[in-house]
Amino acid sequence: xxxxxxxxxxxxxxxxxxxxxxxxxxxxxxxxxxxxxxxxxxxxxxxxxxxxxxxxxxxxxxxxxxxxxxxxxxxxxxxxxxxxxxxxxxxxxxxxxxxxxxxxxxxxxxxxxxxxxxxxxxxxxxxxxxxxxxxxxxxxxxxxxxxxxxxxxxxxxxxxxxxxxxxxxxxxxxxxxxxxxxxxxxxxxxxxxxxxxxxxxxxxxxxxxxxxxxxxxxxxxx
Amino acid sequence: xxxxxxxxxxxxxxxxxxxxxxxxxxxxxxxxxxxxxxxxxxxxxxxxxxxxxxxxxxxxxxxxxxxxxxxxxxxxxxxxxxxxxxxxxxxxxxxxxxxxxxxxxxxxxxxxxxxxxxxxxxxxxxxxxxxxxxxxxxxxxxxxxxxxxxxxxxxxxxxxxxxxxxxxxxxxxxxxxxxxxxxxxxxxxxxxxxxxxxxxxxxxxxxxxxxxxxxxxxxxxx
Numbered sequence: 140x141x142x143x144x145x146x147x148x149x150x151x152x153x154x155x156x157x158x159x160x161x162x163x164x165x166x167x168x169x170x171x172x173x174x175x176x177x178x179x180x181x182x183x184x185x186x187x188x189x190x191x192x193x194x195x196x197x198x199x200x201x202x203x204x205x206x207x208x209x210x211x212x213x214x215x216x217x218x219x220x221x222x223x224x225x226x227x228x229x230x231x232x233x234x235x236x237x238x239x240x241x242x243x244x245x246x247x248x249x250x251x252x253x254x255x256x257x258x259x260x261x262x263x264x265x266x267x268x269x270x271x272x273x274x275x276x277x278x279x280x281x282x283x284x285x286x287x288x289x290x291x292x293x294x295x296x297x298x299x300x301x302x303x304x305x306x307x308x309x310x311x312x313x314x315x316x317x318x319x320x321x322x323x324x325x326x327x328x329x330x331x332x333x334x335x336x337x338x339x340x341x342x343x344x345x346x347x348x349x350x351x352x353x354x355x356x357x358x359x360x361x
Numbered sequence: 362x363x364x365x366x367x368x369x370x371x372x373x374x375x376x377x378x379x380x381x382x383x384x385x386x387x388x389x390x391x392x393x394x395x396x397x398x399x400x401x402x403x404x405x406x407x408x409x410x411x412x413x414x415x416x417x418x419x420x421x422x423x424x425x426x427x428x429x430x431x432x433x434x435x436x437x438x439x440x441x442x443x444x445x446x447x448x449x450x451x452x453x454x455x456x457x458x459x460x461x462x463x464x465x466x467x468x469x470x471x472x473x474x475x476x477x478x479x480x481x482x483x484x485x486x487x488x489x490x491x492x493x494x495x496x497x498x499x500x501x502x503x504x505x506x507x508x509x510x511x512x513x514x515x516x517x518x519x520x521x522x523x524x525x526x527x528x529x530x531x532x533x534x535x536x537x538x539x540x541x542x543x544x545x546x547x548x549x550x551x552x553x554x555x556x557x558x559x560x561x562x563x564x565x566x567x568x569x570x571x572x573x574x575x576x577x578x579x580x581x582x583x
Contacts (some may be wrong), residue, residue: 148423163569227576320571338567347385354449
């Protein structure tokens with residue numbers, strides 16, 4: 140933190156979730172700037188990169204500390220390191236993948252988890268034909284091993300790519316083993332208890348959040 | 362709309378984007394309820410399904426009209442139809458896919474676009490080996506045909522699954538042909554002009570938006 144040793148997230152309700160959800164985008168943009176050897180950026184430039192207004196950016200960042208000097212912009216490297224710390228990205232996370240169908244295979248081969256600090260440490264599937272296969276760097280384990288392996292590896296994050304009708308059951312089981320954050324690829328909305336987080340990766344929902352604007356502009360089909 | 366023939370989205374700035382972005386989740390939840398033959402739902406039940414507080418749900422919906430009666434909840438079917446109308450889901454949308462690598466193939470085989478009203482009408486790739494292949498229900502077209510085909514088919518929505526270093530260029534070209542909403546699968550943040558919308562499907566960003574909570578609860582790895 141810039142001004143405060145304690146995370147603002149320790150005081151629940153103080154930081155809107157939507158502000159937290161934008162921080163990874165700031166990290167992404169700052170990483171791009173750093174790669175391009177840009178040293179200083181202001182909220183307007185960041186805003187143009189991310190399609191977010193600059194007052195919104197300043198407000199989001201203000202929840203977490205004071206990062207820039209009035210009129211001088213932010214140090215790209217400094218802000219990046221601070222935000223990575225806030226997001227818990229300054230150390231690695233063990234991640235389990237459940238479901239090694241076509242989608243699970245794509246996940247296990249996705250090259251951007253490791254550089255971002257997410258180590259895929261175990262993959263599980265219920266199909267005896269799939270178990271034992273080498274996918275990416277992992278050998279697929281039988282679903283029966285899930286409970287002890289997730290506990291043994293202290294996995295807190297899981298990616299679930301099982302069919303819709305198995306999703307809730309698999310997520311309940313993972314949560315029972317200590318998983319606290321889940322990425323769900325099935326087009327269903329699983330229920331979890333308070334304190335557990337789910338993000339749904341769902342291209343249909345993403346498209347639908349844009350069509351309303353097209354429709355309101357009269358760009359819809361006949 | 363319930364009370365108003367004009368979309369509230371015609372009056373820009375009145376409806377927060379984050380409220381709009383939650384509407385597809387309400388549609389998803391209401392569809393599940395309808396399938397389960399639930400006829401009436403209140404904001405508390407919806408909130409439990411979606412991990413959103415009930416005051417937030419009532420506020421989100423209030424931007425778009427008056428849908429429920431105090432103390433009696435919402436008619437599932439009525440609210441679903443209204444929200445589908447607001448989101449422009451009451452008619453079909455033509456969608457083009459650019460990039461038919463492993464990810465593009467998964468997109469073209471994804472079974473949930475069509476039931477949601479998104480018709481995949483064209484797929485393009487720059488690789489001569491890929492062009493002409495049948496993937497899902499489409500024959501892959503050469504990228505050279507993109508401009509006239511997108512105009513001819515009046516495509517307003519595109520899904521872009523090309524490598525990171527080609528993403529911006531492909532998106533610029535699509536926007537030049539009339540595309541106004543884009544789903545981007547590369548881990549970069551493309552720039553678009555005002556009035557054009559991009560949603561990034563990015564599992565790393567989704568994971569990162571959850572790790573901060575884990576870190577603040579001391580659940581991080583050593």
